[in-house]
Amino acid sequence: MSISIRNRLPGTIEKIVSDKVVSEVMIRTAAGTVTSIITTSSAKRMNLKEGDNVFAVMKATSVSVEKE
Numbered sequence: 001m002s003i004s005i006r007n008r009l010p011g012t013i014e015k016i017v018s019d020k021v022v023s024e025v026m027i028r029t030a031a032g033t034v035t036s037i038i039t040t041s042s043a044k045r046m047n048l049k050e051g052d053n054v055f056a057v058m059k060a061t062s063v064s065v066e067k068e
Contacts (some may be wrong), residue, residue, distance in 0.1 A: 007058040
């Protein structure tokens with residue numbers, strides 16, 4: 001599989017919380033925990049399970065910084 005997104009963090013699925021439409025997938029990475037919201041049908045199609053090794057793949061068009 002090829003992908004154009006370069007921001008990829010390897011990690012392990014810590015927890016999956018699903019309902020009928022969306023699933024929250026928490027991935028433990030070396031940089032910390034990354035949470036992804038995907039469709040439940042995608043989670044099922046990918047057969048995602050806690051403990052699976054996956055990549056958190058991120059693409060952002062803007063990054064903001066705030067300081068108090």
